[in-house]
Amino acid sequence: EVEPMSEVTVTVGASQALFLTLQALLNPGDEVILLEPAFDLYYGQIRLAGGTAVPVALTHDVEAGEWKLDAEALRAAVTPRTKFIVLNSPHNPTGKAFTKPDMEAIAEVVREHDDLLVISDEVYKYIIHAEGVSHHHFAALPGMFDRTVTISSAGKTFSITGWQAGWCIGPARLIKPIQLLLPYVQFCVSTPMQQALSRVLSLADEPFEGHDSYYKWLSEMYRKKRKLLADGLESAGMKPLRGDGGFFIFADTSDIEVPEAYLRQSTPAAPKMTRDWALCRYLAMEAGVLAIPSSPFFSPQNRDLGGNFVRFAFCKSDETLSLASEKLKEHFG
Ligand SMILES: Cc1ncc(COP(=O)(O)O)c(C=O)c1O
Known part of the structure; x- marks a missing residue:
């Protein structure tokens, strides 16, 4: 359950959700940890907000044919200047869905630092195609809602990237500065898009083309x-x-x-x-x-x-x- 007025901001796509989050919450000189490979948009947006991207490489496990989290490398990369870890699951470009143990390992690192926050970019959360794999919300882990800005958008889920309707969800203390900044960047997301989205979000849970939803x-x-x-x-x-x-x-x-x-x-x-x-x-x-x-x-x-x-x-x-x-x-x- 989230409080719509204080814990949600509707944004012009996930791109603007990221932009506003970084602009509102990052101070010049702050560091943002990226798990590499990482979605290329993050680098420029971190720089625009005066921050520094700190890369932590995922490890390429050749036998398993996937990239794996190195929790110790992540832990070692945190400094007193680290403001955010960016977690993107399912992940662009590798398609990796971070497992529950992966996320718990990240949460453990977050708990070790009072001011460390997470941006959880979940734009592909409804596109899990591997059998037996589920999406996990990082913010649902114990204590993590208060530390996380969760970002998503309708673009990938409804194949409408050009419509640019997205959102961020988090505790009021993190969402408030984003809400305050939004009207200075763009007054709001186009209202017809918001109306259409509010209708499609409830329809999407209903049976569709022979499937449960x-x-x-x-x-x-x-x-x-x-x-x-x-x-x-x-x-x-x-x-x-x-x-x-x-x-x-x-x-x-x-x-x-x-x-x-x-x-x-x-x-x-x-x-x-x-x-x-x-x-x-x-x-x-x-x-x-x-x-x-x-x-x-x-x-x-x-x-x-x-x-x-x-x-x-x-x-x-x-x-x-x-x-x-x-x-x-x-x-x-
Ligand atoms: C990981 C990731 N986050 C965010 C976005 C941006 O989403 P939107 O089109 O809603 O701005 C993309 C788009 O490619 C993406 O791959």
Whole structure:
């Protein structure tokens, strides 16, 4: 149960929820811990708020095919200047859904510091496609509601990213400064969007297209789309990592040889060409399939960890995913 007037702010997407949270609660010189790879928007927004991003790398477990939390590295990264840990589950770009033990380990670190807070970015919470995996709210752990700003939006859940309706939820002491800042940035979220969303949120719990609810249908739809793309990537010699949620596949491309010509090129976006950028250009030019390089999800000191990874999106029509798979197979299989 949350108190709508004092514990919720409706924002222009999760992006603005993040922006307002950081602007309202961060002081110049404060540190924000990011678990890397991390959604690239965080870096700029932390800088805009005068803060410093402090990276803590997730560990790539090659055998399990996933990225794991290193709780000791997280603990060691906290300093007296640390204001926030940003937790994003399900995670962009890896698709990892942090487990309950992962979250408990983070909560333990939070409890060790009186002023440490968490931003829990849960925009993909309804898109859990792995069997037997559930989403956990960090703020539901003992004592964590009072330490957490939970951020989400309608964009991913209802495939309406352009509508930009999001929200933050947390204790009144953290939400109040965000509410006070909001009218100085944007008076409010477009009212028709808020009206539409309030209606769709209650409809979404009802049976939909043969499923118990819209959310069940959504997960099922993405489970199928993920398989379609993952199979295509595998047939082209890439290794999709295990992913639990969201609509991205972080794929290990180490078995693909990137031609020298692409490695030698430089572009305004990548003046010092790296393998992941070169590979994405190679995929685009040769197969017409676009992927995102991993570098923007890492701070400079951790970029090498991502060198062999690129991110593919499967929030596309089945026809597009099948065509992409065919083209990848044709060119690289
Ligand atoms: C992890 C994460 N958080 C927040 C956002 C932004 O969400 P919105 O479109 O609601 O601003 C995105 C969008 O890509 C995202 O991947």
